[in-house]
Amino acid sequence: MRHFIGKRAFASALSLIGLIVLVFFLSRLTGDPTALFLPLDASLESRERFRELHGLNDPIIVQFGHYVWDVLNLDFGDSIRKARPALEVVLSAFQWTLILALTTVFLVTVAAIIIGSLAAFYAGGVFDRIATFLSLIGASAPDFWIAIVAIVLFSVNLGWLPTSGTGTIWHWVMPIAVLFIRPFGLALQVVRGSMITALSSAYVKTARAKGVKASPIIFVHALRNALLPVITVIGDLAAGMLNGAVVVETIFGFPGVGKLMIDSILQRDFTVVLAAIMVSAMAIFLMNLLIDIAYSVLDPRIRY
């Protein structure tokens, strides 16, 4: 196992470097930030000065050299727009995203496994139909609908929750609830599908025939087999959230990394884009490693 992790860490480091190189060169194909940063009527001289100041006139390979040298010195550059260290900008946003994503993923996992298992156990029954129906509607509805309707209902009309922002635990309720809905629908369906297959396989039938009670059947035998695709899908959803929950962040004024990333891409604030990708990529790589380890824990036959 230690050998596996060591090899994996090395491979991941290589992919991270590849990713950064790729992003560095590709993002610079999308124009430079000069026209976006300066007012429309800025003269050609001031544009030139801006480019000179931020090294945008250098050949791209020279710019890359500077960047690599700085990163080796643990300097990830300054944000052009914010005049602050890019890494600081990203980390302060990422902490919010991390809490939001972890809480939501935890809730999704627990709820999907419990409700999905029950739906599979009573497949075709009323509970199954209702759970499937509601979760599918939630998963395919535009998320801003749910967010805005929730604000109008719970904040403006009922006055139960604050509309948006941060500060108290109540501010977290609506963002987490809205973020929960879509992944929950998909995770629930995957749990349900895998569990139906697992429950109808011969060994579970045998256990049933032997008179083992309902809940141990589900949770010990079937679940173990069904979990592989489930954690994979939840992992993918978590990766999406670690890249930022854009709709939730824009509507609820939540200072996460998703809106930061989008704004930085649209404004060509390359250093922030690179720092943000670096941080979220590390989180995603780590998560995928944990998932792979979880496979072999769940199913000892799987070895790498």
Place this chain on the structure above:
Amino acid sequence: MTDTDQIPDKALEKEPNAFAQMMRMLWHDKVALVAVIFLIIVAFCAIFGPWLLDAAATKQNLRGRNSPPFDMAKGWLFVLGGDALGRPLFARIIVAASNTIMVATGAVLCSMVIGSTLGLIAGYTKTRASQIILRLADVIMSFPSLLLAVIVLYMLSPSVTNIIIVLAITRIPIYLRTTRAEVLEIRERMFVQAARVMGASDMRIIFRHILPVVFPTLLTIATLDFAFVMLAESALSFLGIGIQPPEITWGLMVSQGRPYLTNAWWLSFWPGLAIILTTLSLNLVSNWMRIALDPVQRWRLEIKGKKQ
């Protein structure tokens, strides 16, 4: 753990008239039947919609904008109300089906085929290639789709193909990783080991033994991805990369109706409902097919049929 999973789809082939039997099962499961009918209607709209209603869907009337739904005074086309330019929403939803289904089907199919193929390779072989594929998936997962879209926009000209490419690339990892996770486990099962001992080729093992087991999960993800792709596509149109007005998709209609959500809800509600219903139907049909095609499970449908 006793492992006696069977190779699916054998029973069906033996049936003298498989199609008739499917139809009979479908008839007995009314929910699935409704879903199938709905999908046929959507497909019909996608093919013939632009040809039938294009003129009506683009006829603007600024002074009759945002007309509320269920008011038949302006003609049956306005049954779902009018949009911000006074165009009938009903006609627009039907015309938009064409672009919407094209983009969504294209993106979902591409990502599913490419993703699951790579996933099969990564899961089945233990070579260096599988490591490279997986790290590539890590990279794609960490690459912001918006950045990809902006890059594509700058390097290529805006077109429907490009939007499909962007959407497909970003959705590859989920199929890839899910397929691989399942293959890792199935590979170790008794029947696969047995097939291998008996000298079955790798191709045969993958396509006859492994893929049928993995497929249902992929289908579940793919059906929900339809909704995701339909909505994500409108975000890319904002950049100027995808479908451009006056061309229209359901996702674009939903996002254009967003500011009106509290004043004229119908602008984004109906296209959103179309997305929800299509996704729901796809999912219900895929759930039904999963049972109908699986000989171990089929008793569920047949028992129900007999009861009625």
Place this chain on the structure above:
Amino acid sequence: MRKLSVGLLGASLAMTMMSPALAEDTDVTIVLSEELDLIDPCMASQSNIGRVVLQNISETMTELDGSGGGLMPRLAESWETVDDDTWRFSLRKGVVFSDGTSFGAEDVAHSLKRVVAEGLVCEIGAKYFGGSTITTEIIDDHTIEITSDPAQPIMPLQLSGLTIVPSETPMEYTREPIGTGPYVLSEWNVGQNVILTRRDDYWGETPAVTKATYVFRSDDSVRAAMVATGEADFAPKISELDATNPATDFAYPNSETVYLRLDTLTAPLDDVRVRQAMNLAIDREAFIGTIIPAEAILATAIVPPSTIGWNADLKVPAYDVEKARALLAEAKADGVPVDAEITLIGRTSNFANVTEVMEALLAMYQDAGFNMKLEMYEVAEWLDFYSQPFAEDRGPQVIEAMHDNAKGDPVFSMYFKYASEGLQSALRDPAVDKMIADATAATGDDRTSKWSDLFAYLHDEITADVQLFHMVGFSRVSERLDFTPTIATNSEIQLSQIGFK
């Protein structure tokens, strides 16, 4: 039992967390649409930064009265011309910066130097002082002479945009802005809020607001909802669609003008008849009160009617499709390639309903017989089309743009949009170049009439573009505030103008 009491404690704790810290009733919360990247005074011409900084933290030499009162003194008490290119300003005495240092001519000179400094990209410098060389001479502690090359007859107006910083301010972006204004920046919680508190040693009248908290929400309806629930007191920008409560919601002219820039360098748009046809083919009235707010005004020039020289004699072209078709046919007969496909380019999220407006324009043009297609782009790509240098093989392009001029003088618009060298100009007309140069150098009534003539020439003689609407903004003000938004609200929110009912 023990468990229960712990639970109760938790619940009561949660309850206290839920109610915000007891706010004084002279505190206000303002919800802006965009997070601030910087709070440097030299960036205050950016509207989201200006709304926090201008006249609250940093003051200017002169001030343009938002309610139409013209140019007023602020840190300068009076001014006069010394000769054609030099102005003398007498500064207010007894003014101190929030760091305790006193304000004098030295600070004005430094502020002017700082906005055009190399190594620091200041928007104010690029916007108001680009293209001219400014030199200063300090006469005494409270008198300064400012010279501009070329001569600048409206320098006092330009100085209404210059934020004054103390002479110790370094030549790099500061995160702790120091100014002479009635408020200081007391907290900046990045991503969450910016808090200004009232100063005790302000030179002027003590304002009523003691503390202002700025928060940021990019969604229109959320900002409106925040004022409705009392979480915020003022939202300077809400959507027209949410502005449904007459007690709290106000429309104000926001000094923005929407127009279509015609590429007069490319056929068929180089033919005046085609450009006239483009003006006649659209039903401007139909937009007003439908997808453009009812309070908006049809435009005949790129600057709003409150600008000097705005020409009241110009008539909005009547909607006449027949005539447009006739003009096109006439041009076609003369060999103008009127069938060439014209690209109509819009900017996504430029203003509310921009996509609908563009779609409607497209339909009207197609109806009149134009061969046209629509492309909508996000700002970065759109700028490539709008600003020089233009692509060589671009084909005929019509570009939608919205221009802001709240300064009351056309000089801030005309050169950039119409002169041959102007960065967003697709016009190469020596007569226009000369008229702009003459008007820029003129003063008084002569200046007014020269601008007027230019507007008439552009609109009636050469039909340089398609002017559409002078826009309005909507804001929501809590009923407990005594405050009415004006044309200035687009660029600044003076807390000292906010009272309580």
